[in-house]
Amino acid sequence: MSGAEAVKMGLSRDGGLLTPESIPQIDGAFLTELTQLSYQQRAAKVMGLFLTDYSGEELLTFAENAYGPDKFDHPAAAPLRKVDGTTHCLELWHGPTSAFKDMALQMLPQLLSAALRKTGEDKTVCILVATSGDTGKAAMEGFADVPQTKIMVFYPKDGVSAVQEAQMVTQEGDNVGVCAVAGNFDDAQAGVKRIFSDEAMRKTLADRGYFLSSANSINWGRILPQVVYYVSAYCDLLRDGEIQMGDKVNVCVPTGNFGNILAAYYAKRMGVPLGRLICASNCNDVLTEFLRTGVYNRNRPFHTTMSPSMDILVSSNLERLLFDLSGENDEEVRGYMDALAKEGRYEVSGAIKAKLKDLFWGGFCGEEDTAAAIARYYKDYGYLIDTHTAVAADVLAQYRRETGDETVTVFASTASPYKFCDHVLAAIGETPKGEGVDLLDQLHEVSGTAVPRRLAALRGKERRFDLTAEKAEMDGVVTAFLK
Numbered sequence: 001m002s003g004a005e006a007v008k009m010g011l012s013r014d015g016g017l018l019t020p021e022s023i024p025q026i027d028g029a030f031l032t033e034l035t036q037l038s039y040q041q042r043a044a045k046v047m048g049l050f051l052t053d054y055s056g057e058e059l060l061t062f063a064e065n066a067y068g069p070d071k072f073d074h075p076a077a078a079p080l081r082k083v084d085g086t087t088h089c090l091e092l093w094h095g096p097t098s099a100f101k102d103m104a105l106q107m108l109p110q111l112l113s114a115a116l117r118k119t120g121e122d123k124t125v126c127i128l129v130a131t132s133g134d135t136g137k138a139a140m141e142g143f144a145d146v147p148q149t150k151i152m153v154f155y156p157k158d159g160v161s162a163v164q165e166a167q168m169v170t171q172e173g174d175n176v177g178v179c180a181v182a183g184n185f186d187d188a189q190a191g192v193k194r195i196f197s198d199e200a201m202r203k204t205l206a207d208r209g210y211f212l213s214s215a216n217s218i219n220w221g222r223i224l225p226q227v228v229y230y231v232s233a234y235c236d237l238l239r240d241g242e243i244q245m246g247d248k249v250n251v252c253v254p255t256g257n258f259g260n261i262l263a264a265y266y267a268k269r270m271g272v273p274l275g276r277l278i279c280a281s282n283c284n285d286v287l288t289e290f291l292r293t294g295v296y297n298r299n300r301p302f303h304t305t306m307s308p309s310m311d312i313l314v315s316s317n318l319e320r321l322l323f324d325l326s327g328e329n330d331e332e333v334r335g336y337m338d339a340l341a342k343e344g345r346y347e348v349s350g351a352i353k354a355k356l357k358d359l360f361w362g363g364f365c366g367e368e369d370t371a372a373a374i375a376r377y378y379k380d381y382g383y384l385i386d387t388h389t390a391v392a393a394d395v396l397a398q399y400r401r402e403t404g405d406e407t408v409t410v411f412a413s414t415a416s417p418y419k420f421c422d423h424v425l426a427a428i429g430e431t432p433k434g435e436g437v438d439l440l441d442q443l444h445e446v447s448g449t450a451v452p453r454r455l456a457a458l459r460g461k462e463r464r465f466d467l468t469a470e471k472a473e474m475d476g477v478v479t480a481f482l483k
């Protein structure tokens with residue numbers, strides 16, 4: 001299958017995830033070359049290694065459109081901020097929706113439009129998205145009014161922040177739809193996966209001139225642009241003299257669906273000298289337990305936390321990791337996924353356990369420690385971080401305490417603190433005055449940092465969507481949307 005076909009399809013027909021046939025290798029010379037380049041140029045070079053059916057020129061144009069000054073409020077797109085001698089924060093929220101999802105979702109629509117052209121597709125693609133808060137908005141922002149596409153977003157009714165909801169229900173564009181689902185993110189994600197594997201539905205939509213694809217991180221086109229920023233971060237550390245070529249760098253990622261940290265894993269597999277991959281969870285600690293014991297068990301209470309984009313018990317992208325770690329053993333991975341679907345639990349082989357232990361370290365942090373990390377970063381470094389980033393900051397501190405490993409570490413900052421004003425204000429000792437977008441100014445006044453332009457513009461924006469559905473009604477919502 002070509003890169004264009006994989007991007008177009010999103011999810012394979014049997015419900016499995018697509019992965020690259022082979023992982024291209026890079027060396028010191030390649031990294032040295034990238035060190036001199038802009039983020040956009042780095043993106044084109046790295047993505048070109050995988051997408052051999054796209055030209056370098058094409059990819060550079062896409063990267064310039066995706067990460068240019070119209071969209072990103074920082075010229076480096078994904079800048080590193082030095083926190084202390086060995087700690088660097090990779091800020092991934094300078095895009096139009098103020099969360100890291102923009103890094104991929106400003107790129108994916110362009111890859112997909114080109115894929116439709118390259119494959120001579122005449123149907124309209126309908127992107128279905130299940131969102132824990134940030135993906136939905138970022139996907140709509142990327143796909144709004146893109147020809148030959150429609151996009152329908154499902155979000156958990158009581159599972160997103162006030163700013164996240166305001167961002168989604170005010171989205172402009174003639175090809176977008178938004179629906180709240182009575183349930184949590186796992187319910188919304190399971191509903192979307194069910195629609196994907198429903199043959200009758202596929203047929204009905206095909207008769208109407210549509211086919212379905214995905215903008216969730218189950219689409220390989222979502223993961224690839226995320227690989228770029230780990231490569232780029234290594235190059236920035238080299239350029240700034242923080243490390244020498246070949247030095248190991250640890251990465252710590254606040255994790256939900258395992259997409260972002262999987263991108264770091266692929267960067268390591270490509271040959272970027274990354275050390276330990278530290279997987280940070282909130283009190284939905286299913287991944288911590290998995291990485292420590294090899295047992296994945298989703299039979300546990302679901303907690304709603306102040307880091308809602310990580311409130312997930314079924315991390316889809318683990319399937320890709322297991323495929324790679326099992327030596328691409330389809331049958332073994334299918335066995336795990338079937339057990340997960342049937343019993344909500346599986347245990348990986350001893351061989352995989354050993355590899356997990358070598359590559360990853362898992363930790364989690366509760367609500368109080370999340371708030372304490374925000375307060376500590378603000379006080380010690382004058383650095384305001386959001387609730388998700390704070391989970392990573394706390395887990396990184398735990399890792400260092402437990403292992404004594406002081407390797408230079410990049411930790412991912414996945415959202416602007418302005419998306420979660422209420423919790424961030426409370427964490428730094430302020431009493432929130434009001435709610436939702438009303439708090440943007442208060443956080444600005446207290447911290448002196450700038451309100452992201454598009455979040456400020458949410459005030460007074462018209463609410464366009466008011467639909468709520470039960471889980472079982474999601475199919476009907478899609479068929480009505482694609483009349």
Ligand SMILES: *Cc1c(COP(=O)(O)O)cnc(C)c1O
Binds near residue numbers: 414
């Ligand atoms: C989506 C999201 C995450 C989790 O990323 P995954 O790729 O699902 O692991 C973490 N933080 C924020 C702010 C997010 O939007």
